[in-house]
Amino acid sequence: MSNANEKRQAGEAAIRYVEDGSIVGVGTGSTVAFFIEALADLRHRIQGAVSSSEQSTAHLTRLGIPVLDLNAAGPLSLYIDGADECDPHKRLIKGGGAALTREKIVAAAARKFVCIIDSSKQVDLLGAFPLPIEVIPMARSLVAREIVKLGGQPVWRDGVVTDNGNWIIDVHGWRIADPVALESELNQLAGVVTVGLFARRPADVVLLGDREI
């Protein structure tokens, strides 16, 4: 089965976790786009969505799904999002679409995080996909030097500005044996806004296509 078909299956299968009357946390990306399309059929049965990006907000709005502010919504029962890599412990690399910061915020606000992937995202060890890190623009070189000291190869995603007005560094060359420790260590660097490792708060459920793994 093609990756696109598996993404569609995963996006549609995630609908079974949506409860009537709830506010749904919605991630970003091509897999989530299938979820948003399916969610539109249920729009009269939910209160609305909290969005993790301007891209998803535009998609949700176009389909008539109310987009709510997280501060007003409070704790969420459910967050649905894709990933760039997923290990056997449901720890993730995210941020290939530069939406990692708001994704991490909405994931943290949710009781259950259902991650929807295709088989190309499954890995034994995180790090073949370059690790995205959102940085304050003035700290780009500073953070890059610190990453080199930690053995990574930082590459500035030139031309990309996040929804929060920041920049992205993609770190190549890491095979991440201890994602929880690395996430914590990188979070301490001055100028780092968000690390694209979702290890301290992994997914609760992973759907590969329509199959829970």
Ligand SMILES: O=C[C@H](O)[C@H](O)[C@H](O)COP(=O)(O)O
């Ligand atoms: O910043 C983007 C997000 O973390 C996405 O969830 C991730 O890049 C996966 O996207 P896609 O479903 O398009 O492969």
